[in-house]
Amino acid sequence: MLPYTAFTFDNMVALSNLSLWLGLGAAVEAAGKGDTHMPIVAQSRGQTVMVGNDAYYIPAAPELVFPAPDALGVDFEDAYVPVTLIHEEHVQNYQKTIERFGNEDDVWTTAFADLTIVHSPDLCHQNGSAGIDSFLVPLNVQQLSDLSEGPYFLMAGARNWKIYKAFRLYNDHNFSFYYGVIDEGSGKFSTLPATHPFTDGSATIAVPSRLYYAAPSSEKPLNGVRIGLKDIYDLAGLKTSMGNKAWFHLYPPVNTIAYSVQRLIDLGGIIVGKTRTSQFANGEAPTIDWVDYHDAFNPRGDGYLDPSSSSAGAGSAEASYPWIDMNIGSDTGGSVRAPAGVSGVYGNRPSQDALDTSGVVILSPEMDTLAFVARSASQFAAWGKAWYAANPLFKSYPALPSTLLYPLDTPDINTTAYPSPGFFPSTNISAPLYEAFVVALERLLNTTRTPIDIYTSYKQTSGTNLYPPDHVGEVWSKLTTYAQSRLVFPAFFRDYAAAHDGDRPHLDPPVARNYAFGLNQTDADAARIRASKAVFQDWVRTRLLKSDFSSASCSDAVLVSPLVQGVPSSRETYGVERPSGEDVYLGWNKYGIAQLAGVPEVVIPLGSVDFESPVTGTVKKAPVAVSLLAGYGCDFMLFDLVERLAQEGAVVAEVRTGEDL
Numbered sequence: 001m002l003p004y005t006a007f008t009f010d011n012m013v014a015l016s017n018l019s020l021w022l023g024l025g026a027a028v029e030a031a032g033k034g035d036t037h038m039p040i041v042a043q044s045r046g047q048t049v050m051v052g053n054d055a056y057y058i059p060a061a062p063e064l065v066f067p068a069p070d071a072l073g074v075d076f077e078d079a080y081v082p083v084t085l086i087h088e089e090h091v092q093n094y095q096k097t098i099e100r101f102g103n104e105d106d107v108w109t110t111a112f113a114d115l116t117i118v119h120s121p122d123l124c125h126q127n128g129s130a131g132i133d134s135f136l137v138p139l140n141v142q143q144l145s146d147l148s149e150g151p152y153f154l155m156a157g158a159r160n161w162k163i164y165k166a167f168r169l170y171n172d173h174n175f176s177f178y179y180g181v182i183d184e185g186s187g188k189f190s191t192l193p194a195t196h197p198f199t200d201g202s203a204t205i206a207v208p209s210r211l212y213y214a215a216p217s218s219e220k221p222l223n224g225v226r227i228g229l230k231d232i233y234d235l236a237g238l239k240t241s242m243g244n245k246a247w248f249h250l251y252p253p254v255n256t257i258a259y260s261v262q263r264l265i266d267l268g269g270i271i272v273g274k275t276r277t278s279q280f281a282n283g284e285a286p287t288i289d290w291v292d293y294h295d296a297f298n299p300r301g302d303g304y305l306d307p308s309s310s311s312a313g314a315g316s317a318e319a320s321y322p323w324i325d326m327n328i329g330s331d332t333g334g335s336v337r338a339p340a341g342v343s344g345v346y347g348n349r350p351s352q353d354a355l356d357t358s359g360v361v362i363l364s365p366e367m368d369t370l371a372f373v374a375r376s377a378s379q380f381a382a383w384g385k386a387w388y389a390a391n392p393l394f395k396s397y398p399a400l401p402s403t404l405l406y407p408l409d410t411p412d413i414n415t416t417a418y419p420s421p422g423f424f425p426s427t428n429i430s431a432p433l434y435e436a437f438v439v440a441l442e443r444l445l446n447t448t449r450t451p452i453d454i455y456t457s458y459k460q461t462s463g464t465n466l467y468p469p470d471h472v473g474e475v476w477s478k479l480t481t482y483a484q485s486r487l488v489f490p491a492f493f494r495d496y497a498a499a500h501d502g503d504r505p506h507l508d509p510p511v512a513r514n515y516a517f518g519l520n521q522t523d524a525d526a527a528r529i530r531a532s533k534a535v536f537q538d539w540v541r542t543r544l545l546k547s548d549f550s551s552a553s554c555s556d557a558v559l560v561s562p563l564v565q566g567v568p569s570s571r572e573t574y575g576v577e578r579p580s581g582e583d584v585y586l587g588w589n590k591y592g593i594a595q596l597a598g599v600p601e602v603v604i605p606l607g608s609v610d611f612e613s614p615v616t617g618t619v620k621k622a623p624v625a626v627s628l629l630a631g632y633g634c635d636f637m638l639f640d641l642v643e644r645l646a647q648e649g650a651v652v653a654e655v656r657t658g659e660d661l
Contacts, residue, residue: 045193048169049153051082051111055169057194057206058153059182062162066141069161077157080164082112083137086149088120097149105150106323107168107209112151117163119144150211167206168323171196174297176317177203177273178231178241187257188237189271205273207323216268221386223268228317228327231274232281233258234359242361243279243310245292246505250496258359260370260387264328267386272324275313279511280484281330281363283585284309286571291508295571299658300344301620302613306569308338311373315339315347318373322657326383327373332363333476334591336371337627340603341564344623344661346380346642347373351632352598354388362487364480366533367595376654377604377646381639388635393549396636400644403557404441405544406449407590410456410467418469421589423454423561430566430624433606437626438560440650444641445558454544454593462539469588472536472596475529477517477584482526485518517584533596540597547631555631558641561590561601564625566609593629600635602642603627605655621660 044060058080090097094116101108120138151166167182180192180203196204213224231241234254241248257265265271276296278284286295286306296316298307307316311329314336318327329336331349340347348371355370362368372387374380388394407423426434442448455467464471496505507515541547546556594601608621630638646653655661 045190047080048194048197049080050197051109054109054111055194055196055198056107056153057167057169057182057192058164059167062155062164063147063152064141064143064163065160066139066143067161068157068159069139076155078155080153080155081115082166083115083117083152083154083163084108084112084150085117085144085147085152085163087145088118090149091118091120101150101211105210107166107207108151108211112166115154117144117152117154148209148212148214150209165208165212167208169194169196170205170207170321170323171199172203172205172273172317172321173200174299174303174316174320175202175276175294176296176313176320177205177228177275178293178313179203180205180273181229181235181238181271182206183271184237189235190237192273203273205324207272208270213268213270216382220268222264222326222383225269225383226272226323226325227264227269228273228275228314228324229261229271230277230311230314230327230329232277232330232361233261233328235261235271235274238274240361241274241277241293242281243277243293244505244507246496247492250492250499250505256359259356260360261328263355263390264387269326273317275311275317275327275329277311277313277329278309279508280488281310281332281335281361282480282484282508282511282514283333283335284508284510285573286312288574289508289510292506298343298571300342300608300661301568301611301622301659302615303659304571304613304615305622306342306571306573308334308342310335311339311371314373315343315345318345318375319343319655319661320657325374325379329371329373330360330363331369331371331595332367332480333595336373337563337591337594337601337603340373341605341625341627342569342623343373344605344608344625344655345373345375345603346377346605346655347371347603348380348384348635348638349594349601350384350388350635351393351600354391354394354600354635356390362483364476364483365487366479366530367476367598375657377642377651378653380602381643384639385636393633394636396640397552397554397634399552400445400637400641401553401555401558401630402445402447404438404445404447404449405557405559406438406451407454407559407561408451410453413455418455418467419587421455421468421592422563422565423590426562426565428565428567429609430562430606433566433609433624434562434626437606437650440645440648441558441560444644444648444650449560450557452544457543458536458539461543462535464535468536468592472532472592473588474586475533475536475596476592477514477586478521478525478529479533481514481518481584482521482529483518485515485521489515514584537597540593540599541632544593545597545599545629545631547633549633554634554637557630558638559593559629561593561627561629563590563603563627564623566611566622566624568611568613568622570614572615590627597632599629599632600638601627601629602638604642604645604651605661606651608660623661 314327
């Protein structure tokens, strides 16, 4: 037994010094042998600070370091001081400059105006303009002119001053995001190493000042646009979850950026977070199907409406927060169009092959598209044309189509065998909104609507003698399950089993069903299904919505569809029956035109209608949305049409966030 020794503070200090000496001695000895091993040094990833009631993230690396001005004698070595940087030419209009900052930016607040830094050799002086007593600090530091005006944090030491960018922290109270993202500036990204102090377990998102970025230009049309990214897109330095816990924990961070995301960044976009997605971009019902992660909340109405899927986080974020601008999703079978509609925001599905889909999970190579949502009609049009401009097929046209197709549900059809695909007429209180919109569209196009029974027309003119559900009702489910069961899951299951003693990874219930269903599809089945899809695509492109890239309007017609009719669907609805038939959805509805024919579709919020909320016991509002379809490759014409409709007052030019649009 070792003799007992009483340890005192002096003993502890001596032991600490001995440990340090031994550690350094070992390092020196190793260095003498040519080994460069040194003690591990902890690295800061930034700081979280409070300015009043607002939370901010300060990156570890400063934007600028310069010698402390001798004359000032200021020493805040261990403090971050909020400051405003303005350029010398704006000092004379200080009041207007400060007012502009407050109007344009949510990161800057008057707390940053207590100390203002100006690149100037003049002496410091007080300025009481606009009721703000700001101490102006003129500094003759040339590098200051390279920084954008706006809010910063200053660490003013006796020897050096350091200036840091300011990122405001927001709490994602509607669970739209998995986590916040920070651009490391070297082609790599990292998760935000900060948490809002008032979080309820939701993600924290950091946004940079809007003042750091010049106005959008032809070279940078997305300059400073804050973007949420669906977590099926690869972003270098981060893991891609696909909405699946097993996948997230199995695979390391990726080293590449999806082509489509790099394009957004090159255009000036700022990625601020990864948004929630149903697993592997499959369709899932909220709560009952979302097992690995909780579904995002739709802020509209009572706050408990279905956000739809699979781009649930994208629609939720866009409708929830004014601090996010653009949200990127994907649309294979309605995964952006449906969330956009029920969230009351603008959204789209582009023409097939509009963008390179590399670096994005595959659901169906024949139907996958990259899409987005926005709140403003003009920004929706501008951002869409910027992102898809890499496709040489797309361009704007001087005129609009002169034919307006008005699809009707087939009269006298057996609705048990053929449920309504959701065309006109709308039978609920949303009907007046649709009628007013169609009248405005007729006026803008200088035409009158042309009613069309798509079911009957297809049966009579496609050469199949079949209604669309009979001919192509199985296409979406069979092609998507066939593709993922071969292109996504085999390697995943193999890698997971190797790492977990032969175990299988968990899949959410509908994804597991789809996987099993896909395994039963043969190559011959897939070939037959693709042939059916090709017939439908040809019919749409040659008879329903024809393109002519040498014409004045690109598409010969526009088709209007009552996409989301204000019928609330609660996230608390639990299905009591599993899908019929082969345990997956085998049907056709209004979403099927664009996805099977590869033609573009845009979603437009029209307004909202009342419903009695079972959650609040009061009357709330549910969004109503319409969609417009055009010929293949006529995406820019549709974007221009949306902008024209907003200018004419036919649609909401910019929707609000929150309970009602």
